Amino acid sequence: MKELDLCTKGVRLAEKLGATQAEAVALRGRSVSLSIERSSIKGVDEGSFSSFGVRVYIGKSVGISTVTPLEENKVEVAIKKAIELARSSPPDENFVSLPESKEFEEVPGLYDKAIEDLTSEELVSNIRKGINALKDVDKTLDAAGSAELFITERFIVNSLGVERSQKASGLSFGIEALKKGSNGDVGTGFDYFFTRTTKELKFEEVGVNAANKAIKNVGGRRVKSGVYTLVLDERATLETIGGIVGYGANAFYVLQKASYYVNKLGTKVASEQLNVLDDPLYPYGWSSTPFDSEGYPSSKVKLIEKGILMNYITDSYTANALKIENNGHAGRGGLADKPRPRLTNLQIAPGEYEEDELFKDIKQGIYVYDSALSPVEGSSNISSLVDYGFLIEDGEIKYPVKNTMVGSTVFELLQSIEAIGKRTKNEAGRIAPKIRIRDVKVSG
Amino acid sequence: MSEIKTLVGSLKLEKEDFADFRITEVESTSLVVRKGNVEQVMHDISIGGAARVLVNGSWGFYYTTDLSSEGIRLALEKAYKAAKALSENVIEKSKVKIERTYEDEVKLNVKIDPRSISLEEKVKVVLEFDKNIWKGNEGIATTSVALSDSVKKEYIVNSYGTEVKYEVCSTRISGSAVAKEGDLIQNVSTSVGESRGWETIKEFDYVKEGQELGKRGVELLKALPPPSGKMNVIMDQSLVGVFIHEAFGHASEADAVKANRSILSGLIGKKVGDEAISVTDDPTIPGMRGSYPYDSEGTKAEKREIVRNGTLVGYLHSLETAAYLNAKPNGAARAMNFSSKPIVRMSNTFIENGEYSLEELAEMIKNGIYLAKSYGGYVDPARGQFYFTAQEGYLVENGKIGRKVQNVSMSGLTLDVLKNVMGVGNDLKLAFPGTCGKDGQWVPVSGGGPHIAVKEIVVGGRK
Numbered sequence: 001m002k003e004l005d006l007c008t009k010g011v012r013l014a015e016k017l018g019a020t021q022a023e024a025v026a027l028r029g030r031s032v033s034l035s036i037e038r039s040s041i042k043g044v045d046e047g048s049f050s051s052f053g054v055r056v057y058i059g060k061s062v063g064i065s066t067v068t069p070l071e072e073n074k075v076e077v078a079i080k081k082a083i084e085l086a087r088s089s090p091p092d093e094n095f096v097s098l099p100e101s102k103e104f105e106e107v108p109g110l111y112d113k114a115i116e117d118l119t120s121e122e123l124v125s126n127i128r129k130g131i132n133a134l135k136d137v138d139k140t141l142d143a144a145g146s147a148e149l150f151i152t153e154r155f156i157v158n159s160l161g162v163e164r165s166q167k168a169s170g171l172s173f174g175i176e177a178l179k180k181g182s183n184g185d186v187g188t189g190f191d192y193f194f195t196r197t198t199k200e201l202k203f204e205e206v207g208v209n210a211a212n213k214a215i216k217n218v219g220g221r222r223v224k225s226g227v228y229t230l231v232l233d234e235r236a237t238l239e240t241i242g243g244i245v246g247y248g249a250n251a252f253y254v255l256q257k258a259s260y261y262v263n264k265l266g267t268k269v270a271s272e273q274l275n276v277l278d279d280p281l282y283p284y285g286w287s288s289t290p291f292d293s294e295g296y297p298s299s300k301v302k303l304i305e306k307g308i309l310m311n312y313i314t315d316s317y318t319a320n321a322l323k324i325e326n327n328g329h330a331g332r333g334g335l336a337d338k339p340r341p342r343l344t345n346l347q348i349a350p351g352e353y354e355e356d357e358l359f360k361d362i363k364q365g366i367y368v369y370d371s372a373l374s375p376v377e378g379s380s381n382i383s384s385l386v387d388y389g390f391l392i393e394d395g396e397i398k399y400p401v402k403n404t405m406v407g408s409t410v411f412e413l414l415q416s417i418e419a420i421g422k423r424t425k426n427e428a429g430r431i432a433p434k435i436r437i438r439d440v441k442v443s444g
Numbered sequence: 445m446s447e448i449k450t451l452v453g454s455l456k457l458e459k460e461d462f463a464d465f466r467i468t469e470v471e472s473t474s475l476v477v478r479k480g481n482v483e484q485v486m487h488d489i490s491i492g493g494a495a496r497v498l499v500n501g502s503w504g505f506y507y508t509t510d511l512s513s514e515g516i517r518l519a520l521e522k523a524y525k526a527a528k529a530l531s532e533n534v535i536e537k538s539k540v541k542i543e544r545t546y547e548d549e550v551k552l553n554v555k556i557d558p559r560s561i562s563l564e565e566k567v568k569v570v571l572e573f574d575k576n577i578w579k580g581n582e583g584i585a586t587t588s589v590a591l592s593d594s595v596k597k598e599y600i601v602n603s604y605g606t607e608v609k610y611e612v613c614s615t616r617i618s619g620s621a622v623a624k625e626g627d628l629i630q631n632v633s634t635s636v637g638e639s640r641g642w643e644t645i646k647e648f649d650y651v652k653e654g655q656e657l658g659k660r661g662v663e664l665l666k667a668l669p670p671p672s673g674k675m676n677v678i679m680d681q682s683l684v685g686v687f688i689h690e691a692f693g694h695a696s697e698a699d700a701v702k703a704n705r706s707i708l709s710g711l712i713g714k715k716v717g718d719e720a721i722s723v724t725d726d727p728t729i730p731g732m733r734g735s736y737p738y739d740s741e742g743t744k745a746e747k748r749e750i751v752r753n754g755t756l757v758g759y760l761h762s763l764e765t766a767a768y769l770n771a772k773p774n775g776a777a778r779a780m781n782f783s784s785k786p787i788v789r790m791s792n793t794f795i796e797n798g799e800y801s802l803e804e805l806a807e808m809i810k811n812g813i814y815l816a817k818s819y820g821g822y823v824d825p826a827r828g829q830f831y832f833t834a835q836e837g838y839l840v841e842n843g844k845i846g847r848k849v850q851n852v853s854m855s856g857l858t859l860d861v862l863k864n865v866m867g868v869g870n871d872l873k874l875a876f877p878g879t880c881g882k883d884g885q886w887v888p889v890s891g892g893g894p895h896i897a898v899k900e901i902v903v904g905g906r907k
Binding site: 034037038039040041042043044045046047048049050051061062063064065066067068069070074077078081082084085086088089090091092093094120121124128142144176178186187188220225256257258260262336337338376377378379380381383384385387402403404405406407408409411412441442443444 | 472474475478479481482483484485486487488489490491492494502503504505506507508509510522523526527529530533534535536538562563564567571585586588622624627628629630631633670672673674702703704705707783785819824826827828829831833835850851852853854855856857902903904905906907
């Protein structure tokens with residue numbers, strides 16, 4: 001394979017030029033995307049790309065250099081530049097070593113030829129089904145959105161014997177419906193799916209869901225400031241807990257002492273009903289990967305068990321520096337970024353409560369959906385807008401809320417989870433139930 | 445390059461059709477220091493191009509890293525064929541409006557090209573900045589300092605005859621500090637970002653900025669928990685920058701108007717705010733972070749008035765939105781990189797000066813909160829609901845600015861909030877150099893204004 005050979009040659013050249021350790025990464029791929037505007041298909045975007053990146057260490061000093069496109073003559077330029085940077089850079093005292101090569105298990109379903117073979121015509125026909133399904137609910141609705149298909153191949157080689165390649169494909173479709181109410185009031189609602197396989201296409205379902213959400217969202221009202229019970233839908237649960245745990249249990253921020261979960265392993269950080277894990281090996285999972293961005297085997301990690309913080313997510317850099325196990329969670333924003341631990345398929349275990357039990361007995365509450373309640377920029381404070389929510393009164397959903405905020409802390413919020421739903425939503429490996437949180441400060 | 449002009453010209457286009465080809469080349473360097481440790485040192489060179497073709501109201505776009513003649517010809521052909529094949533499915537036909545074409549070349553206009561500065565010198569600046577954050581500031585748990593610079597070259601040719609080549613620089617230094625006591629964590633940050641060269645960094649007072657940053661972090665550990673509820677608020681210039689960007693700027697982007705996703709749709713000539721409010725977006729201010737000479741469609745950048753004395757007077761336009769709304773293209777279409785399409789974006793957005801001092805604004809609101817130092821925010825322009833975050837605040841009690849409070853976020857509604865302005869300050873400053881995200885594309889922007897006082901903002905604290 002040409003790219004793997006180029007990466008191998010790159011690593012050897014870097015070593016020859018003085019690198020103590022080196023890692024070369026190549027990416028190649030293509031994408032097709034179709035956009036929707038004013039309920040009509042608007043246009044098609046396509047393209048192909050290739051990039052090459054190299055990370056070298058001379059002792060503990062790092063240099064990273066990337067080039068686009070990937071061409072043989074540019075590989076050498078990139079490596080020389082990375083060496084030059086590492087020579088001028090002071091040592092990174094936290095660095096110990098790149099990861100060694102270790103056996104990994106394949107994850108089924110990450111590449112589907114049927115996705116790659118989908119034609120623009122087939123995509124167009126499916127998107128039209130989505131728009132039509134939305135319009136069938138209410139023809140006055142306006143639709144915007146897009147469908148995107150990608151095929152990528154990545155290649156990773158390092159000085160310690162890592163030599164990996166992986167092909168992946170995926171398809172996503174998202175649609176936002178907009179309903180104009182009286183007095184200029186506007187309601188919006190969105191839905192989406194993402195999948196690794198053509199067996200799980202949900203174009204029509206997404207159109208119908210977005211339509212119904214938009215209709216229900218018309219007529220938003222402000223609420224009175226006070227203390228409320230919150231019920232989070234599955235996406236709000238996933239995004240909220242993912243935001244809190246994804247930062248707090250990230251070994252990088254722990255190493256930097258920026259995390260609120262420093263020295264919290266083995267301690268109670270949430271209600272004992274809460275069990276959270278991250279599973280990069282989930283078959284057909286959207287964020288699944290047999291090995292991480294450094295080529296190290298991915299593994300399933302228990303993050304919170306019965307409310308107790310069990311583990312951090314790590315990569316080679318943080319695992320070595322903190323002297324804990326590397327659980328193969330290195331991710332990269334782009335080739336130019338140094339790998340960092342990141343969540344993959346977050347999974348929150350179901351609880352014991354039926355749907356109606358979650359709402360029953362709530363005198364004054366907010367049902368938060370399709371929104372995240374997030375910490376403010378890595379601080380322990382939560383001060384979040386409820387993007388989408390409904391007022392709950394005496395156990396019943398009343399009307400949509402607007403301009404409504406939630407104030408709490410990362411500890412208070414998770415400790416105050418008082419009920420977890422029995423049923424979960426599984427979105428290509430990201431799994432969550434609904435949860436109920438008591439006594440939360442709401443401003444309106 | 446005129447070969448590309450020939451290739452674009454060789455497409456079989458009808459009268460209302462359009463095509464362009466854009467090449468984007470970026471060279472960037474960045475380094476990150478955490479707790480005095482040089483953690484990341486990166487250099488990137490990226491070059492690629494994209495063909496965009498409008499055929500019978502349908503758009504085709506094809507990006508490629510193959511910039512040989514054959515590669516460009518193929519990209520144009522693929523975009524053309526894709527647009528044509530799709531056109532029967534496009535019910536809402538797009539158009540473009542070209543009022544004039546441009547032929548120009550704008551060279552990099554900086555005093556010191558950041559690419560000429562050695563890595564050693566760059567490392568020295570970030571290490572010194574980092575060191576000063578710690579100096580005398582007990583309670584700081586960690587720090588992060590980043591320095592980045594890039595030079596972007598964009599070349600745009602279109603089927604109407606535009607051929608523009610320009611270079612633009614981006615230089616940024618930022619620092620953040622985390623202060624920690626028990627379970628309480630407070631995060632503070634500061635940054636300077638401009639389109640000037642290395643001179644921006646040379647003029648940056650890292651001793652003063654570093655020490656102030658650390659001090660602000662530590663002070664927040666002793667600050668009051670943020671209040672909650674609807675209240676009168678004074679915003680500092682950086683918060684005003686994010687506030688006007690989120691509350692108003694995004695809804696004035698005409699692609700949102702065209703897509704039925706702006707609450708400002710149909711309101712040109714209508715009162716949208718207090719008489720004292722005028723809002724401008726101006727990419728032509730020399731050296732500002734959001735400045736550029738031409739947009740990614742090759743339209744010359746120009747100053748745009750959005751609100752004049754409380755009345756909505758204009759939107760930000762691309763060639764497409766100008767055609768749809770029968771307006772003049774005003775050079776607001778920007779693409780993040782070669783593989784992204786140009787979409788309507790802000791540049792340097794600000795509220796114009798009013799007449800009051802900060803003290804007068806405090807007397808005006810009597811009781812409420814003075815919020816300062818923005819982190820950022822977001823908006824849903826269709827519903828006009830926005831959110832933004834302050835690093836710190838001060839209670840205003842009996843017209844006096846007093847006790848400090850911790851970081852907190854706020855929300856408001858676009859069509860209410862400019863009408864709720866109580867007073868506009870006289871100390872305009874483009875104090876927020878940011879990076880704005882939209883449809884997955886991130887571009888440098890800035891925002892600002894004078895201090896302003898607004899009533900009935902919802903503050904999301906916990907007390």
